[in-house]
Amino acid sequence: MANNKTFLGLNIYTVVGVVFFVAALLLLVCLCARIRRRRFIHSALLYDRCAGYVAKIQTGPGVSEKRVKDEGGGTPIGGGNEGDMVVVVVGSSSQGSLSPSASMVSSLSSEVANIGWGRWYMLRELEIATNGFCEKNVIGEGGYGVVYRAVLPDCSVVAVKSLLDKKGQAEKEFKVEVEAIGKVRHKNLVGLIGYCAEGTQRKLVYEYVDNGNLEQWLHGNLGPVSPLTWDIRMKITLGTAKGLAYLHEGLEPKVVHRDIKSSNILLDKKWNSKVSDFGLAKLLGPDASHVTTRVMGTFGCVAPEYASTGMLNEGSDVYSFGILLMEIISGRRPVDYARPPREVNLVEWFKSLVASRRGDEVVDPLIDVQPSPRALKRALLVCLRCIDLDAKKRPKMGQVVHMLEGVEFPFHGVSPIFKIRSFTF
Structure with a gap:
């Protein structure tokens, strides 16, 4: 009698098991491919939402764009208004569904991975x-x-x-x-x-900047003599000024940092300074004199007109830079409640000494070799100009750079000491 439980000489249960195994394997491969495709599409769209703008991706069959503003290969920093954002919809332009072909996914992956200014990390x-x-x-x-x-x-x-x-x-x-x-x-x-x-x-x-931040070097317990000589302090000051000048005058739209302070100035082994932490930054367009925003920043470092009105522009950064320079010169914190009452506020203490012709007393006693009178006068005058209560009289950061480099003295043809004494406090 023929065995009805065999097929091509194999047990029928073995055949059924092999078929199910192959089918399950194929299904698993398809699921993995689909998951990888969805994961990539999710990442690409998430980038669009978080970054606020993307470089314009070359279009082709199955790719449509909405609210596109062509800026000659990309959008400027800030990307303008949300209505100018590039929103890439992968799929049928008529249906708008997320159903890209494999070649389109590969192409889009290449564009996002090398967007031109940063890498996407998992x-x-x-x-x-x-x-x-x-x-x-x-x-x-x-x-x-x-x-x-x-x-x-x-x-x-x-x-x-x-x-x-x-x-x-x-x-x-x-x-x-x-x-x-x-x-x-x-x-x-x-x-x-x-x-x-x-x-x-x-x-x-x-x-990675490998030498800590300025606050650590100014206020850390580093011994009786500070490793920050006067020349090193002025190098840090000049580098910081150049970085801010670039944000204010070298970009469109300009960037107002809004939180300039010693802990946000990073240093490398050669004492080159790098401005960091742009989490509070605001963009200011060419036609805008200011932007009104919620007051943010660090107590003791915020410009008074910004603190009282919420009206922010690059002059607010200039004021904060003046406070930072006072901190660099004196080695004192902007606000220090551990000091006597008249010395708690760095600005008031600093102004009172300079006004009474005791400017040399504001210099950090931990500096081993004191600065020359001319170098000190220049630094003091830059401080005073930057913290002028009239924001319109404050210099631009580009002018501050020239002052610190000695190219342009803050006041021409007038005795620096006379100007310090006659400064309106």
Whole structure:
């Protein structure tokens, strides 16, 4: 009798098992491909939403664009209004559905991975680079989040800022920093290398500056003599001024930092300064004299007109720079309640000494070799001009750079001491 449980000499149950195994394997391959495709599309669209603008992607069959503003290959920093954003819809232009072909996904992946000003990092990459965001790799922290030292697979060292998600604040700061300095490259501004946005996680990847920040060097317990000589302090001051001048005068729209202070000035081993932390920055268009915003910044460093009205422009940064220069010269904090009542506020103490011709007493006693009278007078006058209560009388940062370089003295043909004494306080 023929065995009705065989097929081509094989047991029928074996055949059925093989068929099911092959079918399951094919289904698994299809699911993996679909998940990878959806994950990439999600990342690309998330980039559009978080960064606020994208470079214009070449169009082709199956790709449509909405609200496109052609800026000759890309949009400027800030991207203008939201209505000028490039929104790429992958799929049928008539249906607007997310159903790209494999070739389109590959092309879009290439464009996003090399957008021209930063790299998209996956969260897993940054977890590995920071050893799971471990505490020993923390190099800074504050209300914005935590900064980690990270080592990438190519052995390069970077700084990863992990933004805290407080009522959507991480999303806002992520967008602000990308818009403000995403394309900016200047030796006195910390460089943004890349970014990461997965779920609620927002990370920014910066160049690593290996010598701490100015606050640590000014106020740390470093012994009876400060390693920051007068010349080093003036080098740091000049570099910071150049970085701010570039933000105010070298970009369109201009960038107002809004939080200039010693802890946001990073230093390398050669004492070159780099302005960092653009989470509070605002963009100011060419036709705008100011922008009205909620008052933010650090107590003791905020311009008085901004604190009272919320009207912000580059003059607010100039005032904060003047406070920073006072801090660099004196080694004192902008506000220090540990000092006698008349010395708590750095500005008032500084002005009173200069007005009474005791300007040499404002110099940090930890400086081993005191500055020359001419160098000190120049620095004091720059301070006083930057903190003028009349914002219109404050110099531009480009003028400050010239003053510090000695190209242009703050007041021509008039005795510096006379001008200091006659300054209106």
